[in-house]
Each structure stands twice: as structure tokens, then as C-alpha cells.
Amino acid sequence: MxxxxxxxxxxxxxxxxxxxxxxxxxxxxxxxxxxxxxxxxxxxxxxxxxxxxxxxxxxxxxxxxxxxxxxxxxxxxxxxxxxxxxxxxxxxxxxxxxxxxxxxxxxxxxxxxxxxxxxxxxxxxxxxxxxxxxxxxxxxxxxxxxxxxxxxxxxxxxxxxxxxxxxxxxxxxxxxxxxxxxxxxxxxxxxxxxxxxxxxxxxxxxxxxxxxxxxxxxxxxxxxxxxxxxxxxxxHGPLARDAVWAAAALVLLCWTMMYLRAAPTDRPGLRLAYLLSLQGMSYFVFYQQMATSLTLFALRAVRGAFTLGGVTLFSMSAGQFQALNPIWIMLASPVLALLYHRLAQSGRDLSIAQKFTVGFGLVTVAFIIWWLAALAGGAGRVTPWVMVLAYGTLSLGELLVGGLGLAVIARYVPAPVSAFMMGSYFLAVGVAMYVGSMMANLAAAGGNAAASGAMAGAGLYAGLFLRLAEAAGGITVLFALLLPLARKWDRQHLVAHPLPGA
The missing domain is CATH 1.20.1250.20 (MFS general substrate transporter like domains)
Structure with a gap:
């Protein structure tokens, strides 16, 4: 026994x-x-x-x-x-x-x-x-x-x-x-x-x-x-759209009611959780491009053969380019974990708000890479190595933003409502992914491949990638400006809820 x-x-x-x-x-x-x-x-x-x-x-x-x-x-x-x-x-x-x-x-x-x-x-x-x-x-x-x-x-x-x-x-x-x-x-x-x-x-x-x-x-x-x-x-597309907007309104209503009912000592943490959750949720507008615009871009505007020095190494089809995301996640995760450990040892650990801001900076860089490639490709196709580089940058941004969304809730939301907050966060992520699909349509405004001029090649996607880069860049700047406010709310939360042993 x-x-x-x-x-x-x-x-x-x-x-x-x-x-x-x-x-x-x-x-x-x-x-x-x-x-x-x-x-x-x-x-x-x-x-x-x-x-x-x-x-x-x-x-x-x-x-x-x-x-x-x-x-x-x-x-x-x-x-x-x-x-x-x-x-x-x-x-x-x-x-x-x-x-x-x-x-x-x-x-x-x-x-x-x-x-x-x-x-x-x-x-x-x-x-x-x-x-x-x-x-x-x-x-x-x-x-x-x-x-x-x-x-x-x-x-x-x-x-x-x-x-x-x-x-x-x-x-x-x-x-x-x-x-x-x-x-x-x-x-x-x-x-x-x-x-x-x-x-x-x-x-x-x-x-x-x-x-x-x-x-x-x-x-x-x-x-x-x-x-x-x-x-x-x-x-029925219009019904689905209305349901998504109703879900967004429901999330905002729930968050408002939760804040109004919260104890004064819990409100700084909730404010910070809402701020960071909105930024984390926003990442999924860009994440959704992998399953939509980036897959269509790979189908119509990216060469499948990876060559080096004139020698073909291997080939990938349009759908297979999505595998670059988990591959980069697996490669970058241990490196990032080591970096976090060393920063913590030296007393320079980044706050979640700082990680989010850096992450969105990387998302911005990824879509700038795709935008420049689409411009250079014009009516033709671009090298697949562009996908490797841009997917790597976007995936690193995912580790800094998308992977920390639930950590925000666990850290700053009161325990009695944390499960409910996690559910509403996932609902908000779903809304963001629908918005991402709406954004993807900027490169498909005319409908199907033939009607929309999709055969024009990489240049068709330049406008979409530029708008996505501008949106990610704007979010980066906005949240960088809000970092002092995030630090203030974090300090107020720690005063009201000190860490064990502190």
C-alpha cells in the first residue's frame, strides 16, 4: 500500500x-x-x-x-x-x-x-x-x-x-x-x-x-x-455577421457589468486586463490571415520551389505554407524561454504590456515584408523564402502576444470571475478572427479569381498587406504610449493584491 x-x-x-x-x-x-x-x-x-x-x-x-x-x-x-x-x-x-x-x-x-x-x-x-x-x-x-x-x-x-x-x-x-x-x-x-x-x-x-x-x-x-x-x-452570411457583432456587444456589456460590480481594489487589475486583452485579441485579426489571405497569396503569387544557388531543394504547395507557423513556434519557443530567464536573472524582465508591444512590432515587420515582396513581385510570383522570413517574424510575435492572453486573465482578474473572463476572452478572439476575414477581403474585393484580377499576381495583395502593416504599426505605437498607464495600474494592483512572500 x-x-x-x-x-x-x-x-x-x-x-x-x-x-x-x-x-x-x-x-x-x-x-x-x-x-x-x-x-x-x-x-x-x-x-x-x-x-x-x-x-x-x-x-x-x-x-x-x-x-x-x-x-x-x-x-x-x-x-x-x-x-x-x-x-x-x-x-x-x-x-x-x-x-x-x-x-x-x-x-x-x-x-x-x-x-x-x-x-x-x-x-x-x-x-x-x-x-x-x-x-x-x-x-x-x-x-x-x-x-x-x-x-x-x-x-x-x-x-x-x-x-x-x-x-x-x-x-x-x-x-x-x-x-x-x-x-x-x-x-x-x-x-x-x-x-x-x-x-x-x-x-x-x-x-x-x-x-x-x-x-x-x-x-x-x-x-x-x-x-x-x-x-x-x-x-446565411448576413446572419453570421449579425451574430458576430451581437457577440462583440455582449462581451463589452459583460466587461462593463463586471467592472461596475468589482470591488475598488480589483478595478486597477481589471482595467489592465481589459487593456491587454484588447491588444491580445487584436493579434488574431492578423493571425486569421494565415488561413485566408496568406493562403490565397501562396496559391496565386508565391513560387512553390525553394531554390538555393540555382538548385531546387524542395517544394511546398499553397496549403503547406501554413506549416511554417508551428515550425517557427517550436524553434523559437525554447530560445524565447531562455531569453526570459536571463532577463529575469539580470532584473530586466519585461512586463506583459512590454511583451505585447514588442510582439506587435514584430507583426508590423512581418506584413511590411509581405508588402514589399508583393510590390516587387508585381504581376508575377515571389520567392517562397519570403514566406519563411515573414512567417518567422509573425510567429515570434504570436509567442509574445497570442500566447500570453490567458496569462493576463490569470494574473489580473479576480478568481471568482476568472473562468467567465476566459470564456468572454475566447469569444472576443472569435470576433477578431471574423474581422480578420473581413480584412482579407481587401485583396478579393471583386470576387473569384478570374473576376477579381487574381491572375495579376503578387501585386494584388500589396494593398492588403500595407493596410495590415499600418494597422499593426498603429497598435504598436498606441500601446507603447499607454505603457506608463499600464505600469501605474500594475502598481495599484500589486498594492491591493501583493504577491505571496512580497
């Missing part, structure tokens, strides 16, 4: 439990990012959807995908249990990707399949992360290391799939690409089935109680209603 409760035994048990969640997360991300790499190209190249309509459909889909985890997290915490909700989400995702493969011949199923995937992601995403938190509850050092590996699994899965699925689409058709996404999640479910005993003692409170069949029925009915409603929104 002593062996079962020893530190080494607990450590081994935690690692085994974590490995199960890590594996299913890796395969789930394989499916999601593989789908994202080819979905826009499928709509534009195979269905003949106009650029403007395809961009906005991707934006509405992204908004829904980011909004629903708040509801999925509530179902995991209060109704089904995190373990059950994660499993239900993974099974539903498998069906969604399979239906997407079927939609390649039955096009009327496209928005229905997308609605299933968005709903299933809302079930899976928050509950898989919650299981990791529960596995390492009470051990902050191990939890930090676990989430580092967890984040790496996300990037490994996305890198492999964004290289594989465009190749499958080019060689065997879109059905094979979407089928691979379904197969990936199914493999994760198979691994879970074989190793589920390691998660038997992990979960939220409802996981350890029987769920009445009536409650299961109500949950399934609610999921079906959500899928039907989302499918309707995706089919």
Missing part, C-alpha cells in the same frame, strides 16, 4: 495519465489544422466559391470555434464531466471530418459538417486542457512543464497535418485530405480506448457520478440544436 502512494509512484501515474491526454490532443490538433490547411483551398479551387464569400465563411467558422469552448467547459465542469465531454467531442469531431469528406461530392453538406466540427471543438478543447490541470493539481512546477509539452504536441500535430493534407488533396483529391483528418482523431480515440484505465481517477466531479439518461438526452438534444443553429448561420 505504501508503494501506491509514494512520490515516485504518483509521478509515474501522472505521467501515464498525461500521456493519454497528450496523445489524443496531438491527434485532435492533427485533424483540426489539417482541415484548416485545405478547407479554404477546397472551397475556392473545387467548389468555385468566390474569395470574399470563402474568407467570410472561414471567419464565421473560426468565430464559432472560439466561442463554443465556454459552453463546452461548463458542460464538462457541471454536467457530464471533463473526461466524458472530451471523449464526446473527439467522437463528434471524427464524424464531422468524415462528413466533410462526403461533402466533397455532396456540397450541400459543407456548412453542416463545419457546424459539427465547431461544436465538437467546443466540447473537446477546454476539457482536454482541464484534465491536464487536474492531473497535476497542486504541483505548479510539473504543471508548467506539462503544459509546455502539451503546447508542443499541438504544434507537432499541426505541423505534420499541414504538410500532409495539402499533399493528399493535390495527389488524391480533397476527400482523401478530410478523410485523413477523421482517421487522425480516430487513432487518438483508439489510443484512449487502450489506455483509458490511466484516466480512471482523473476528471471533474460529474465524471465520478452516473449521468442519468435523461440528462444525456438533454445534452445530445442541445448539441443537435447548436449544430443546426450554427449550420443555419454559416449558410
Amino acid at each position: 505504501a508503494l501506491s502512494t509514494s512520490p515516485s509512484s504518483r509521478h509515474t501515474s501522472r505521467r501515464a495519465s498525461f500521456a493519454v491526454v497528450l496523445a489524443i490532443e496531438l491527434w485532435e490538433r492533427f485533424g483540426y489544422y489539417g482541415m484548416q490547411a485545405v478547407l479554404l483551398l477546397f472551397m475556392v479551387q473545387h467548389l468555385g466559391v468566390e474569395d470574399t464569400q470563402a474568407n467570410l465563411l472561414m471567419g464565421a467558422f473560426a468565430a464559432m470555434t472560439y466561442a463554443l469552448p465556454a459552453l463546452g467547459g461548463w458542460l464538462g465542469d457541471r454536467v457530464l464531466g471533463s473526461r466524458r465531454a472530451m471523449l464526446l467531442g473527439a467522437m463528434t469531431l471524427t464524424g464531422g471530418y468524415a462528413l466533410l469528406a462526403l461533402a466533397t461530392t455532396r456540397h450541400e453538406l459543407l456548412t453542416f459538417a463545419m457546424a459539427i466540427i465547431a461544436t465538437a471543438n467546443g466540447l473537446f478543447k477546454p476539457n482536454a486542457a482541464n484534465l491536464v490541470r487536474r492531473i497535476y493539481h497542486g504541483d505548479d512546477a510539473e504543471l508548467d512543464a506539462a503544459f509546455t509539452l502539451y503546447y508542443m504536441a499541438v504544434n507537432v500535430g499541426s505541423t505534420v497535418s499541414t504538410l500532409l493534407t495539402p499533399w493528399l488533396q493535390d495527389r488524391f483529391g480533397p476527400a482523401a485530405a478530410f478523410g485523413a483528418c477523421a482517421a487522425g482523431v480516430f487513432l487518438g480515440l483508439c489510443f484512449y480506448a487502450l489506455r483509458r484505465a490511466h484516466l480512471a481517477s482523473v476528471g471533474s466531479v460529474p465524471d465520478f457520478r452516473p449521468v442519468p439518461m435523461a440528462r444525456y438526452g438533454a445534452v445530445l438534444l442541445g448539441i443537435a440544436a447548436a449544430i443546426g443553429g450554427l449550420s443555419l448561420l454559416l449558410q
Whole structure:
């Protein structure tokens, strides 16, 4: 009996439990990012959807995908249990990707399949992360290391799939690409089935109680209603747009009410959280370009062959360029972590507000690179090395901005409302991604490829990239000017809520 409760035994048990969640997360991300790499190209190249309509459909889909985890997290915490909700989400995702493969011949199923995937992601995403938190509850050092590996699994899965699925689409058709996404999640479910005993003692409170069949029925009915409603929104662009703006108004209303009800000692932290959340949210306007304008830019204006000294090293298709983002994330993460450590040791650690400002400066540089390349390319195509350089700069900006959004909430928002704030933050991110799709349409104002003059080459995108660079530059300057105010609110927050041991 002593062996079962020893530190080494607990450590081994935690690692085994974590490995199960890590594996299913890796395969789930394989499916999601593989789908994202080819979905826009499928709509534009195979269905003949106009650029403007395809961009906005991707934006509405992204908004829904980011909004629903708040509801999925509530179902995991209060109704089904995190373990059950994660499993239900993974099974539903498998069906969604399979239906997407079927939609390649039955096009009327496209928005229905997308609605299933968005709903299933809302079930899976928050509950898989919650299981990791529960596995390492009470051990902050191990939890930090676990989430580092967890984040790496996300990037490994996305890198492999964004290289594989465009190749499958080019060689065997879109059905094979979407089928691979379904197969990936199914493999994760198979691994879970074989190793589920390691998660038997992990979960939220409802996981350890029987769920009445009536409650299961109500949950399934609610999921079906959500899928039907989302499918309707995706089919009707104006409805989706109105829903996104209503969500934005709801976020602002919730944040206002939260601030008015907060204790005076909590308000400086909330002000800083709102300020930084708006900046973090704004990053996703630029992030959304990867799945929209940058993919179309790669399709129509970037040479696929990477050459050095006249020798072709390798080639990438339009969808595969999205893999540059997770590749750069994996390469830059340990370097950035080392830099943070050394700055902290020397007493020069950057505040989150400073990191955000530097991050947006890098986003600005990335789109300046794309703008200059588009200008130079004119009516022709540009070298793919431009994509490597600009994606690297944009991804480093992501690590400084996008990766710290939840850290802001954890640090500055009162604990009783932090979960609600995280849900509203994800909803705000979804709104930002829809705005990003609207921005992408600046390079697709005339509709489809032929009508919009897309054959004009790289120059078509110069105006869009310039506007994005100007917007990112303006945000950088604005938040640099607000740094003194951010420092003031941070000091006021620390006075009211001193750190342990301070």
C-alpha cells in the first residue's frame, strides 16, 4: 500500500495519465489544422466559391470555434464531466471530418459538417486542457512543464497535418485530405480506448457520478440544436455577421457589468486586463490571415520551389505554407524561454504590456515584408523564402502576444470571475478572427479569381498587406504610449493584491 502512494509512484501515474491526454490532443490538433490547411483551398479551387464569400465563411467558422469552448467547459465542469465531454467531442469531431469528406461530392453538406466540427471543438478543447490541470493539481512546477509539452504536441500535430493534407488533396483529391483528418482523431480515440484505465481517477466531479439518461438526452438534444443553429448561420452570411457583432456587444456589456460590480481594489487589475486583452485579441485579426489571405497569396503569387544557388531543394504547395507557423513556434519557443530567464536573472524582465508591444512590432515587420515582396513581385510570383522570413517574424510575435492572453486573465482578474473572463476572452478572439476575414477581403474585393484580377499576381495583395502593416504599426505605437498607464495600474494592483512572500 505504501508503494501506491509514494512520490515516485504518483509521478509515474501522472505521467501515464498525461500521456493519454497528450496523445489524443496531438491527434485532435492533427485533424483540426489539417482541415484548416485545405478547407479554404477546397472551397475556392473545387467548389468555385468566390474569395470574399470563402474568407467570410472561414471567419464565421473560426468565430464559432472560439466561442463554443465556454459552453463546452461548463458542460464538462457541471454536467457530464471533463473526461466524458472530451471523449464526446473527439467522437463528434471524427464524424464531422468524415462528413466533410462526403461533402466533397455532396456540397450541400459543407456548412453542416463545419457546424459539427465547431461544436465538437467546443466540447473537446477546454476539457482536454482541464484534465491536464487536474492531473497535476497542486504541483505548479510539473504543471508548467506539462503544459509546455502539451503546447508542443499541438504544434507537432499541426505541423505534420499541414504538410500532409495539402499533399493528399493535390495527389488524391480533397476527400482523401478530410478523410485523413477523421482517421487522425480516430487513432487518438483508439489510443484512449487502450489506455483509458490511466484516466480512471482523473476528471471533474460529474465524471465520478452516473449521468442519468435523461440528462444525456438533454445534452445530445442541445448539441443537435447548436449544430443546426450554427449550420443555419454559416449558410446565411448576413446572419453570421449579425451574430458576430451581437457577440462583440455582449462581451463589452459583460466587461462593463463586471467592472461596475468589482470591488475598488480589483478595478486597477481589471482595467489592465481589459487593456491587454484588447491588444491580445487584436493579434488574431492578423493571425486569421494565415488561413485566408496568406493562403490565397501562396496559391496565386508565391513560387512553390525553394531554390538555393540555382538548385531546387524542395517544394511546398499553397496549403503547406501554413506549416511554417508551428515550425517557427517550436524553434523559437525554447530560445524565447531562455531569453526570459536571463532577463529575469539580470532584473530586466519585461512586463506583459512590454511583451505585447514588442510582439506587435514584430507583426508590423512581418506584413511590411509581405508588402514589399508583393510590390516587387508585381504581376508575377515571389520567392517562397519570403514566406519563411515573414512567417518567422509573425510567429515570434504570436509567442509574445497570442500566447500570453490567458496569462493576463490569470494574473489580473479576480478568481471568482476568472473562468467567465476566459470564456468572454475566447469569444472576443472569435470576433477578431471574423474581422480578420473581413480584412482579407481587401485583396478579393471583386470576387473569384478570374473576376477579381487574381491572375495579376503578387501585386494584388500589396494593398492588403500595407493596410495590415499600418494597422499593426498603429497598435504598436498606441500601446507603447499607454505603457506608463499600464505600469501605474500594475502598481495599484500589486498594492491591493501583493504577491505571496512580497
